[in-house]
Amino acid sequence: MDDAAFLSTVERLRADVERRLAELLPAEGQSPTGLTGAARYALLSPGKRFRPILTLLTAIDFGAAEGAALDAACAYEMVHTASLILDDLPSMDDANLRRGLATTHRAFDEANAILAAVALLNRAYGVIADDAGLAESARVELVAQLSETIGFRGLTAGQARDLDRRGRTLSNDEIDLVNHQKTGVLLVAAAMAGGLVAGVTGVRLAAVGESARRLGLAFQIRDDLLDVTGAGDKDAGKDAGMPTLVTTLGEAGAREAMLGYLDAAREALQRAGGGMSAWRYAAGFFGAPKVVA
Amino acid sequence: MDDAAFLSTVERLRADVERRLAELLPAEGQSPTGLTGAARYALLSPGKRFRPILTLLTAIDFGAAEGAALDAACAYEMVHTASLILDDLPSMDDANLRRGLATTHRAFDEANAILAAVALLNRAYGVIADDAGLAESARVELVAQLSETIGFRGLTAGQARDLDRRGRTLSNDEIDLVNHQKTGVLLVAAAMAGGLVAGVTGVRLAAVGESARRLGLAFQIRDDLLDVTGAGDKDAGKDAGMPTLVTTLGEAGAREAMLGYLDAAREALQRAGGGMSAWRYAAGFFGAPKVVA
Numbered sequence A, B: 001m002d003d004a005a006f007l008s009t010v011e012r013l014r015a016d017v018e019r020r021l022a023e024l025l026p027a028e029g030q031s032p033t034g035l036t037g038a039a040r041y042a043l044l045s046p047g048k049r050f051r052p053i054l055t056l057l058t059a060i061d062f063g064a065a066e067g068a069a070l071d072a073a074c075a076y077e078m079v080h081t082a083s084l085i086l087d088d089l090p091s092m093d094d095a096n097l098r099r100g101l102a103t104t105h106r107a108f109d110e111a112n113a114i115l116a117a118v119a120l121l122n123r124a125y126g127v128i129a130d131d132a133g134l135a136e137s138a139r140v141e142l143v144a145q146l147s148e149t150i151g152f153r154g155l156t157a158g159q160a161r162d163l164d165r166r167g168r169t170l171s172n173d174e175i176d177l178v179n180h181q182k183t184g185v186l187l188v189a190a191a192m193a194g195g196l197v198a199g200v201t202g203v204r205l206a207a208v209g210e211s212a213r214r215l216g217l218a219f220q221i222r223d224d225l226l227d228v229t230g231a232g233d234k235d236a237g238k239d240a241g242m243p244t245l246v247t248t249l250g251e252a253g254a255r256e257a258m259l260g261y262l263d264a265a266r267e268a269l270q271r272a273g274g275g276m277s278a279w280r281y282a283a284g285f286f287g288a289p290k291v292v293a
Helices: A003-024 A033-044 A050-061 A070-088 A110-129 A136-150 A155-164 A172-197 A202-229 A245-272 A277-286 B003-024 B033-044 B050-061 B070-088 B110-129 B136-150 B155-164 B172-197 B202-229 B245-272 B277-286
Strands: none
Touching: A003 A033, A003 A050, A003 A070, A003 A277, A033 A070, A033 A110, A033 B155, A050 A070, A050 A172, A050 A277, A070 A110, A070 A136, A070 A155, A070 A172, A070 B110, A110 A136, A110 B070, A110 B110, A110 B136, A110 B155, A136 A155, A136 A172, A136 B110, A136 B136, A155 A172, A155 B033, A155 B110, A172 A202, A172 A245, A202 A245, A202 A277, A245 A277, B003 B033, B003 B050, B003 B070, B003 B277, B033 B070, B033 B110, B050 B070, B050 B172, B050 B277, B070 B110, B070 B136, B070 B155, B070 B172, B110 B136, B136 B155, B136 B172, B155 B172, B172 B202, B172 B245, B202 B245, B202 B277, B245 B277
């Protein structure tokens, strides 16, 4: 598939996700309007939809029908959105803007933002449980995996560590752990969900997860580099004073580590033995040479 | 079973719940300590354990083995605890004390309290998904039901409505809706979980839920009456200015409505055709005449 055709496939999947996300939420104006409005605002504002597209492409890479993973994919976007709402809260990053729009607690209020995050997380579980296209065993596995992803060794732990580290000096291993728990775990879960829907198991499924874990580390360094250079969509210098691999390795060293992780992600996905479109999609964010899937 | 034997059964079940809750959480001191500490503080502080005991007694009432519903029961206590942490936050009730102890955000900090609530909610899903004693179909049904319970027509909606109503005049129907979503839905889910574990289905399971729904409404009026008289464990008058059935019906009328709900709860459970120990346990909180189960 040439680049234009691939891009158009990705755009089609993104449109599928946007449409389905809107269907899976309460209708506009449903009471209580503060809660449903905040959830719709946060989830339906424009976004890359990186995680659900990763789920969908991985499922396709391993032979699933194109729509088979759509609801599971949407569940991961709900969890991602919930984590962004929480990260932005006054007691955490106290952010006013997210992707150029007012953060949810600014557009609504703090109580409705917190409740919307909780409601979105919980909706994710409901969407998986209600996915009649998946075997009950697959749904149970996805729920168990999502709970691990969010829980005391996942996103919530990553966010707690992220808040704890401010102003402290961390080792590279500790920085990797924060980065992995704060963003990597959800990428791993999203990719593995795609594999799981396609019937991938055992070491091959683990390799899919390993590939996504490396991607997550690469993305984190990319974000840290963009933060230093001010080229990203976050306020430049917002994380000033927080230790990252850029501060410990320098810009050139961090860039090298990033490309190393990207390579390792490709190798892991090759080991899983399916298609490579999920990696191709992710690599596009790094300006890396395109691979032909 | 006489009252003393029944009380001793309840105490044994409570001890089972307390022990199992501690096992299902990260060990004390697990990193990140703010998050795990806040979760342990909130969940393992002394409590009635009303919801898990309701689950366990309902399961026993309908013939399940005594331990069969223990993990599911613990999941509902995790959700209840998470909802209390959130209700107490500065952006919601801004409470300093809960059951005579500092609220979680006071004992730790706001960020860790919010993250602990999210982590506990998510742990509840994991506990259900991992419950190897239940068929996968039962686990999927419990997850779907829990998601409904917490979501846009459940606890989060009830809390949002509760915040919205302050200073406004609501009809009795609207007050019933807030009360049901804020506390009733979780009682319904906890009782139905016990029935579901025992293999109860269809109209009998619906009657178990209906019984718990009536209990929830009775408990809410009881709380409102205690708030007016100052005999409860909350700060008396804390809800002053918030419309309740006590303000619209008066104390005598509210008491009558409360006892009516309690009777209706008994009738519904009798229709389900199992034992009555779950109702007997609940009725004990109202000083109502004891029933022999």
